[in-house]
């Protein structure tokens with residue numbers, strides 16, 4: 536049973552997590568684990584939010600920066616248990632976040648609002664009840680305690696992971712949390728976030744990843760907005776990336792709503808990319824800010840599964856190597872500066 540004022544914890548709150556925290560704070564008791572730079576700015580001036588989710592300053596988000604602070608506050612009162620714990624860190628931080636906050640996970644529902652393939656499999660090692668999600672909206676955080684929400688082309692999709700008919704490791708059907716999922720969707724909608732249920736969230740996650748596989752590394756490597764990948768040379772590269780991914784998905788029996796790669800590519804080039812023309816992807820932002828990217832969970836996942844299924848993935852392997860080169864170049868120059 537969800538409390539009257541739902542209690543939501545957001546773990547790894549940056550551009551996406553703080554934007555969601557800001558929206559949910561209208562109807563929920565929201566806490567967020569974020570970096571100190573954001574926590575300090577928010578406690579001093581509030582969270583500044585601009586863009587298509589509205590322009591406002593939000594004062595009622597409780598920010599924490601370390602697990603011990605949080606646990607100290609939670610210890611005496613059982614009634615502070617969260618209704619939902621939402622992870623919005625980069626995929627490369629999911630394991631660390633789970634390790635750090637696993638004491639909160641017992642009997643809780645953990646929601647992953649992240650890009651990439653494999654987050655839910657990591658969370659599964661720490662929690663039983665998982666809601667997967669896809670978000671096709673563009674976010675950035677130009678300053679500490681400041682978020683900007685730009686183009687949005689699809690509703691936030693949420694579903695019981697891996698799908699409605701879950702089984703445990705003994706192949707027994709296990710109880711679902713349908714009503715909690717429905718309530719979470721209502722909470723999002725009431726807070727102004729367009730959300731809907733997905734009956735097969737595992738497939739939906741692959742469907743969303745196709746966009747990230749196609750545009751994230753190219754926009755990051757070439758320092759361009761999403762719309763620029765419609766250049767004919769880049770379109771042929773994207774065609775290679777997507778065709779390989781469909782072969783891998785088909786070997787893994789992941790079905791999508793598209794008949795095949797050509798069908799998806801028409802949608803990508805004619806509808807999806809134009810709807811994000813001026814956006815800068817999360818991987819572009821990572822490379823610009825000298826951060827590690829999520830390549831291992833995006834194109835890297837295609838390469839890994841391709842190896843398992845004995846399917847060649849030269850386009851995805853090449854793009855991974857280029858991103859790794861870029862990441863290493865940055866960390867090498869940081870080491871030289873430190874010396």
Ligand SMILES: NC(=O)C1=CN([C@@H]2O[C@H](COP(=O)(O)OP(=O)(O)OC[C@H]3O[C@@H](n4cnc5c(N)ncnc54)[C@H](OP(=O)(O)O)[C@@H]3O)[C@@H](O)[C@H]2O)C=CC1
Nearest residue numbers: 547548549550551569570623624625628649650673674817
């Ligand atoms: N930005 C976008 O437009 C979109 C992003 N997504 C996906 O959503 C997810 C989040 O992306 P985004 O919000 O852009 O990423 P951000 O990097 O802006 O946010 C994640 C935040 O979590 C922080 N963090 C990581 N580990 C911890 C920890 N242990 N304790 C406290 N804070 C921590 C990071 O800090 P630090 O950087 O210092 O490690 C960072 O501030 C990703 O999977 C991304 O691909 C999906 C759709 C669109």
Ligand SMILES: CC(C)(CO)C(=O)C(=O)O
Nearest residue numbers: 671672673674815816817
């Ligand atoms: C949808 C898109 C392209 C929005 O920015 C995204 O998922 C990302 O940047 O990682």
